[in-house]
Amino acid sequence: MSLISLRHHEGCALCPTRGLCIARDLSEASLGVLDEIVATSLPMAKGEYLYRAGDAADAWYVVRSGVYKTIVDTADGDEYVTGFYYPGEIVGLEGAADGRFGESAIALGSATACAVVIANLPRIWALGGDRSILRLIAEHERNEKALRVNMSQSRAEVRIAGFLKLLMERTGRLGFDPTCLAMPMSRTDLASHLGLTLECVSRVLSRWRRSGVIDTDRSTLRILKPDALRSTALHLAA
Amino acid sequence: MSLISLRHHEGCALCPTRGLCIARDLSEASLGVLDEIVATSLPMAKGEYLYRAGDAADAWYVVRSGVYKTIVDTADGDEYVTGFYYPGEIVGLEGAADGRFGESAIALGSATACAVVIANLPRIWALGGDRSILRLIAEHERNEKALRVNMSQSRAEVRIAGFLKLLMERTGRLGFDPTCLAMPMSRTDLASHLGLTLECVSRVLSRWRRSGVIDTDRSTLRILKPDALRSTALHLAA
DNA sequence: CGTCGCTTTGATAGCCTTCAAGAAATGTGG
DNA sequence: CCACATTTCTTGAAGGCTATCAAAGCGACG
Numbered sequence: 001m002s003l004i005s006l007r008h009h010e011g012c013a014l015c016p017t018r019g020l021c022i023a024r025d026l027s028e029a030s031l032g033v034l035d036e037i038v039a040t041s042l043p044m045a046k047g048e049y050l051y052r053a054g055d056a057a058d059a060w061y062v063v064r065s066g067v068y069k070t071i072v073d074t075a076d077g078d079e080y081v082t083g084f085y086y087p088g089e090i091v092g093l094e095g096a097a098d099g100r101f102g103e104s105a106i107a108l109g110s111a112t113a114c115a116v117v118i119a120n121l122p123r124i125w126a127l128g129g130d131r132s133i134l135r136l137i138a139e140h141e142r143n144e145k146a147l148r149v150n151m152s153q154s155r156a157e158v159r160i161a162g163f164l165k166l167l168m169e170r171t172g173r174l175g176f177d178p179t180c181l182a183m184p185m186s187r188t189d190l191a192s193h194l195g196l197t198l199e200c201v202s203r204v205l206s207r208w209r210r211s212g213v214i215d216t217d218r219s220t221l222r223i224l225k226p227d228a229l230r231s232t233a234l235h236l237a238a
Numbered sequence: 239m240s241l242i243s244l245r246h247h248e249g250c251a252l253c254p255t256r257g258l259c260i261a262r263d264l265s266e267a268s269l270g271v272l273d274e275i276v277a278t279s280l281p282m283a284k285g286e287y288l289y290r291a292g293d294a295a296d297a298w299y300v301v302r303s304g305v306y307k308t309i310v311d312t313a314d315g316d317e318y319v320t321g322f323y324y325p326g327e328i329v330g331l332e333g334a335a336d337g338r339f340g341e342s343a344i345a346l347g348s349a350t351a352c353a354v355v356i357a358n359l360p361r362i363w364a365l366g367g368d369r370s371i372l373r374l375i376a377e378h379e380r381n382e383k384a385l386r387v388n389m390s391q392s393r394a395e396v397r398i399a400g401f402l403k404l405l406m407e408r409t410g411r412l413g414f415d416p417t418c419l420a421m422p423m424s425r426t427d428l429a430s431h432l433g434l435t436l437e438c439v440s441r442v443l444s445r446w447r448r449s450g451v452i453d454t455d456r457s458t459l460r461i462l463k464p465d466a467l468r469s470t471a472l473h474l475a476a
Numbered sequence: 477c478g479t480c481g482c483t484t485t486g487a488t489a490g491c492c493t494t495c496a497a498g499a500a501a502t503g504t505g506g
Numbered sequence: 507c508c509a510c511a512t513t514t515c516t517t518g519a520a521g522g523c524t525a526t527c528a529a530a531g532c533g534a535c536g
Contacts, residue, residue, distance in 0.1 A: 072387065075473030082383055094383060096376035103383075118372065125363045134356065137375060138334035141382070145320055145332060145341075148386040149310065152433025154524075156492070187515060195390025197493060202516055218501090235313030392492070394524070425483065435525060440484055456533095 011035055020088030020173065021062050022116070022124065022132045030127045037120045040064060041113050046184075050091065050105035050113055057095025059115040062136070063087045066111020067184050069193075070103045081193040083147075084108075084185060086170055090140045108184040109219075143170070153234055156200050161232035163194060164214075168223065179223040249273055258326030258411065259300050260354070260362065260370045268365045275358045278302060279351050284422075288329065288343035288351055295333025297353040300374070301325045304349020305422050307431075308341045319431040321385075322346075322423060324408055328378045346422040347457075381408070391472055394438050399470035401432060402452075406461065417461040 012023040012031045022038075023031055041061075044050065050061060050068060063085050070091065071079040082103055085091045095101040096118060116124075124133065143166070150162035164181065172178035183190070191198040208214045213229060215222040223229060250261040250269045260276070261269055279299075282288065288299060288306060301323050308329065309317040320341055323329045333339040334356060354362075354371075362371065381404070388400035402419065410416035421428070429436040446452045451467060453460040461467060 073475035075475055080387060080474070082387055094376055094380040096372050097380045098373075102380060118369075121368055121372070122363065125360065125368065130359055130363065131356075134334050134359070135336075138332055141379070142332040142335045142340060144379070144382050144386065148382065148389055149318060149320055151386055151389045152431070154392070154433055154491090193390070195392055198515080199494085199517085200492060203492095206516070236318075237311035237313055392523090436483080437485085437526085438524060441524095444484065 012038070015064060017062075017064060017088040017174070020136075021114075022129050022136065024135070025132045026127060026129055030129070033127055034124070034129070037117070037123055039115045039117070041115070044107040044111050044113075046107060046109050048107045050107065051095075051101050052104045053101055055095075055101050057092065057099055057101045058119065059117040060090060060092040060095060061105070061113040061115055063089050063091060064112040064114050067108045067182065068105050068111060068113065069108055069185060069189060070105050072103045079192070081185075081189045083144075084193065086182075087174055089143070089170070090136060093137065093140065108189075149236075150234060151195060156194075156196050156204055157232055158234055159194050159196065160201065160204050161229045162234055164221070164223065164229055165233045168226070168229075179226060181221045181223065182219065183221050184219050250276070253302060255300075255302060255326040255412070258374075259352075260367050260374065262373070263370045264365060264367055268367070271365055272362070272367070275355070275361055277353045277355070279353070282345040282349050282351075284345060284347045286345045288345065289333075289339050290342045291339055293333075293339050295330065295337055295339045296357065297355040298328060298330040298333060299343070299351040299353055301327050301329060302350040302352050305346045305420065306343050306349060306351065307346055307423060307427060308343050310341045317430070319423075319427045321382075322431065324420075325412055327381070327408070328374060331375065331378065346427075387474075388472060389433060394432075394434050394442055395470055396472055397432050397434065398439065398442050399467045400472055402459070402461065402467055403471045406464070406467075417464060419459045419461065420457065421459050422457050 012018055012021070012026075012034050013028070015021065015023065018024070023034055026034060041050070044066075051057070053072065065087055068085045068091055069081050070083045070085070071081050073079050083091075085105075091105050091113065092101060094103070121133075124130070146166055147163075150159060150166065153159050153162065167181050167183075168178040171181055185193075187198045187201055191201045194201065205214065205216060208229075209216060213223075213225045215224055250256055250259070250264075250272050251266070253259065253261065256262070261272060264272060279288070282304075289295070291310065303325055306323045306329055307319050308321045308323070309319050311317050321329075323343075329343050329351065330339060332341070359371075362368070384404055385401075388397060388404065391397050391400065405419050405421075406416040409419055423431075425436045425439055429439045432439065443452065443454060446467075447454060451461075451463045453462055
């Protein structure tokens with residue numbers, strides 16, 4: 001299936017992201033069946049591939065812990081970061097389009113993911129899990145769209161503020177402090193994903209650090225003035 | 239369900255986009271059942287809403303004919319175009335995230351769409367249509383991601399060329415001439431979707447028209463030098 | 477024929493990219 | 507544990523591209 005080792009997974013009942021995943025609406029009894037269907041990856045180290053572009057896509061994944069990035073290679077050799085994925089979020093759905101992954105997924109640090117094998121999906125329908133999966137996919141879709149709207153803004157400050165705002169929402173949904181963001185990605189990855197140069201990203205973050213809007217501590221970014229960030233980002237009507 | 243009138247639909251067997259939709263992998267017998275599950279909208283006129291932001295999202299849609307745009311309203315009053323949708327493409331999937339549409343869908347001209355009622359999905363699973371739906375969703379996902387990668391480019395020429403390149407691919411998939419693109423949207427809508435000003439879009443298109451790369455004829459855009467466009471757009475490795 | 481909306485074209489200013497170099501952090505070998 | 511090499515991040519200055527403001531051309535429609 002892919003490069004990573006899978007094992008019988010640790011159990012949805014104990015999963016920290018259970019409330020966000022397929023298990024969300026299932027009964028305790030159904031959880032046991034889900035445990036037989038879903039496979040969790042062994043803990044992956046920084047830089048390890050969950051799958052590579054071109055691999056057969058027999059499954060897609062839900063992040064259980066850690067953060068993954070997805071990348072595509074450009075014709076001139078460097079890589080383009082298409083997304084960052086946090087616990088409870090879907091990775092690799094696009095592979096089901098033609099049975100091959102079009103991008104590669106890489107762990108940004110210690111991380112685990114659960115494989116949802118496509119061939120097993122009918123068993124999940126039978127459990128009544130279709131609504132959960134559809135909701136998970138729809139949330140993914142909404143998130144992707146919000147990112148795209150944000151990306152189409154041309155000013156760097158708006159893009160970065162919007163990205164951080166979305167990250168705050170995703171972090172809050174996980175039950176963590178939304179003002180303390182886990183950002184294990186490099187400036188280069190971040191810039192690539194935002195479609196900016198790393199110098200520009202660095203400049204904007206430095207400016208915000210000097211004005212007390214944020215505080216950066218290597219791999220975590222603390223939001224000191226959330227409202228300042230929110231007012232910089234694009235506002236959508238309720 | 240929404241603002242539009244639905245009627246028992248015209249039959250998947252006769253649908254021009256049958257090969258792209260849920261019906262793709264179904265047997266003739268199953269098609270008849272699908273006809274009972276899916277509802278086609280009455281022909282909609284330019285400007286009509288398929289659904290509005292805030293409406294209950296009991297279904298999502300597949301475009302049968304024409305083109306739709308989806309929009310969100312910004313806090314300062316104007317609208318932002320989040321997508322254009324051609325026959326065989328999914329609209330409104332994001333509504334399933336919380337049961338309410340977060341954006342509005344509007345016909346750009348005479349158009350029809352088929353409603354896939356979420357409550358009926360188990361009946362489609364039973365037909366063996368789950369694989370088709372997943373593939374449809376995955377193609378949608380892949381398309382969205384390609385658009386986002388394209389959008390993150392900062393140069394206007396690259397963004398516009400990439401958008402046209404994607405539109406060529408989508409048009410070709412429908413069985414139409416990929417060098418003759420249906421573009422019923424206004425320059426304002428196009429610019430909004432691309433995250434550029436309409437002046438900038440106009441300038442780039444004028445430049446390409448003068449250099450013989452394209453030819454614009456009101457609502458259709460003819461590509462005269464596809465390679466010139468492809469080389470301007472972002473290249474991804476195979 | 478005139479009005480109105482949409483599109484095209486023009487000139488200036490602001491922002492981001494590019495090129496370049498220095499600072500900080502990370503990793504490695506002694 | 508420290509010194510050194512390498513990578514990553516930050517800062518600076520100049521140029522290019524897009525946004526903005528402004529106005530003219532074009533088409534649709536009454």
